[in-house]
Amino acid sequence: MSRNAIAARITKEYHRIEKGLALPEPKPGFAQPVIDWLLAEVPAYERGGRDYISDGARAAVGDWVGFHDRIGAAVRPEIRSFAQGSDNFEGGVKTLTRDEILAAAMIDFDRFAKMRHSIRQFTGAPVPEAAIARAVETALKTPRVCNRESRRVRVAFDPAVRAKMLGYQNGNRGFGHLAGAVAMITVDLAAFTDFGERNQGWIDGGMFAMSLVNALHAQGLGTCMLNSATIGWRDAKMRAALGVPDNEIVITFLAVGQIPDRVAVAVSPAPRAGEVLTVMA
Numbered sequence: 001m002s003r004n005a006i007a008a009r010i011t012k013e014y015h016r017i018e019k020g021l022a023l024p025e026p027k028p029g030f031a032q033p034v035i036d037w038l039l040a041e042v043p044a045y046e047r048g049g050r051d052y053i054s055d056g057a058r059a060a061v062g063d064w065v066g067f068h069d070r071i072g073a074a075v076r077p078e079i080r081s082f083a084q085g086s087d088n089f090e091g092g093v094k095t096l097t098r099d100e101i102l103a104a105a106m107i108d109f110d111r112f113a114k115m116r117h118s119i120r121q122f123t124g125a126p127v128p129e130a131a132i133a134r135a136v137e138t139a140l141k142t143p144r145v146c147n148r149e150s151r152r153v154r155v156a157f158d159p160a161v162r163a164k165m166l167g168y169q170n171g172n173r174g175f176g177h178l179a180g181a182v183a184m185i186t187v188d189l190a191a192f193t194d195f196g197e198r199n200q201g202w203i204d205g206g207m208f209a210m211s212l213v214n215a216l217h218a219q220g221l222g223t224c225m226l227n228s229a230t231i232g233w234r235d236a237k238m239r240a241a242l243g244v245p246d247n248e249i250v251i252t253f254l255a256v257g258q259i260p261d262r263v264a265v266a267v268s269p270a271p272r273a274g275e276v277l278t279v280m281a
């Protein structure tokens, strides 16, 4: 298994602890087999370097220990020592107030979302690398299954590399060359663990792609998703040319550019809620 695959398994397991502690009434003694597994796997993983995943695992166990101390339940010494020093690590559970959540969430999202359009005219001016990095960081907050990280972004600013990427995409004629950046969003299938998850990558990747678009929109940049739907031999050619390994699926390309002062956008009519919404009871 690749390090990514092991990281995903560690995340999937320690996330059971975080989730359990975030329930209205955590069950005393829950997740013991998970903790035993982490006690064996995390130190082995850390031999390749500590990171937010191993720290997150230790922090979750640390909060599990804290919960059991608060309710006066016994904690095995090896669990306690595994969690030793994890207080400063990011992970486990935190408490928010409703006010805090509302203070950040009460933006006019309806207006924000409805003023986002796929932009197919860019000025041709550059897109700063920092803007892409910032948007990626925001988009990484998008929900993902069991908190496992599978999403990847490749981005090109150089006109020749942008053109090379767009050469493998079928829907950018007439405007792709004016984008300041071209991104490709992929998902590493190593994060997924069984047959039931065979389509999960498309979901996690698609949701991430949308958040990335919103994060760029929030910075005043124009975007247009560019489909990666293709047939086998073209996909193979693209992978070889762009260095996409077999363990990654290509979710979508994305053109990012500066918006002109006046811009025509496709209306792309959408149905009213009642046409897609079924109330079950």
Ligand SMILES: Cc1cc2nc3c(=O)[nH]c(=O)nc-3n(C[C@H](O)[C@H](O)[C@H](O)COP(=O)(O)O)c2cc1C
Binding pocket: 116, 117, 118, 119, 120, 170, 171, 172, 224, 225, 226, 227, 228, 252, 265, 266, 267, 268
């Ligand atoms: C995965 C995906 C792939 C897309 N591919 C293309 C494309 O290749 N070329 C293009 O001009 N627009 C593409 N679009 C943009 C859609 O046409 C557009 O999102 C849709 O019409 C809704 O319009 P809006 O984004 O302006 O709200 C794509 C959108 C998605 C979600």
